[in-house]
Amino acid sequence: MAFRLVTRRMFCAVGETSISHHSKSRWEKLKNSKAGIWCRSLMSDYKEACVDMVVGVYERPVKASVCITVLGGALTCFFSKPDYSSFEVSLLERSNQLALLSSWIRNASSDSHVQNLLKLRNEGRLRHVNLGLLSLIYFTDHNPDSTLFEARCSSLSVIWREFPRRVMDVGFAGHWWILDSKMTNYDVNEDEFMYLPVHMQKTSPPTVQMVELNERLHRESWVALKLEAAEKETIEMPRSSTVET
Structure with a gap:
């Protein structure tokens, strides 16, 4: 029984040694192959680049902060630019x-x-059209499903220099700027004031003194009138004279 146990342990040790030697040789072959050398050189390059970046940030903090701010702003604009569905929602609203x-x-x-x-x-x-940091809405002459000759012929397509006048809106930072600017004072009909004098067509916001004066006059308009004694006599005298006559 003891002899069998010793023999089993000896064979197990020999097998483990051969397996470890085989796996180590395979790892060495993979490590010294072209793919292994390329991966090691790539990792060393990335390591050196990261070290240089950290050293550069430490030596030039202002430049690093500006670069990080610009990069962060570009990423924010990229992920917050509106799409066509948001334009339709804004237009319907x-x-x-x-x-x-x-x-x-x-x-x-x-x-x-x-x-x-x-x-x-x-x-x-x-x-x-998606331009990365912003989006553009433009119009064409025909529907894409149209089968007219003018819509299908490439020789009759619109030239690129006419593209700026076809742009209807610009989407940037989550807003459609032309549509928002056109809706400024949308509840004010400017045609009502076209026949007024020039100085009355545009009004400036009231000053603090004017607001206080208007509030004071408004409060005084609700106060009952107080007549003096002389005024009361002058009012009563004509009444008495009319009664005697």
Whole structure:
């Protein structure tokens, strides 16, 4: 029994030694191969680059902070740029805001811009292009599903120098800037004031003194009038004379 146990242990030790030697030789072959040498050189290059970056940040903190700020701003703009679906949502919201107003007080510039965008959208002529940090909305002459010769012929396509005038909106940092600017004072009809004098067409915000004066006059308008004794006599005398006559 003891002889069998010693023999088993001897064979197990020999097997473990051969397996470890075989695995070590395989690891050495992989390590000294072309792929292993390339991976080791790549890791050493990345290690040196990281060390140089840390040293550069420590030696030039201002430059590093500027670079990090610019990179962070670019990443923020990249991930926050609006897409075509957000443009449609914004356009429909602006259209609903204008629909709640009467045509007498609706801003003509805002209304015409929104109605033009809705017309192009319904005709399928609006396009969206992603430029990385921003998005553009532009219009084309035909619907992409149109089978007209003008829409399919490449020789009749629009040249690139006409592209700037076809841009309808610019999406940047989560906003559509042209649409937002067109909706400024959308509830003010400027045509109502075109026949007024120039100095009355534009008003400036009131000063603090004017606001205080208006509030004081408003409070005084609710106070009952107090008449003096002489004023009361002058009021009563004509009344008595009319009664005697």
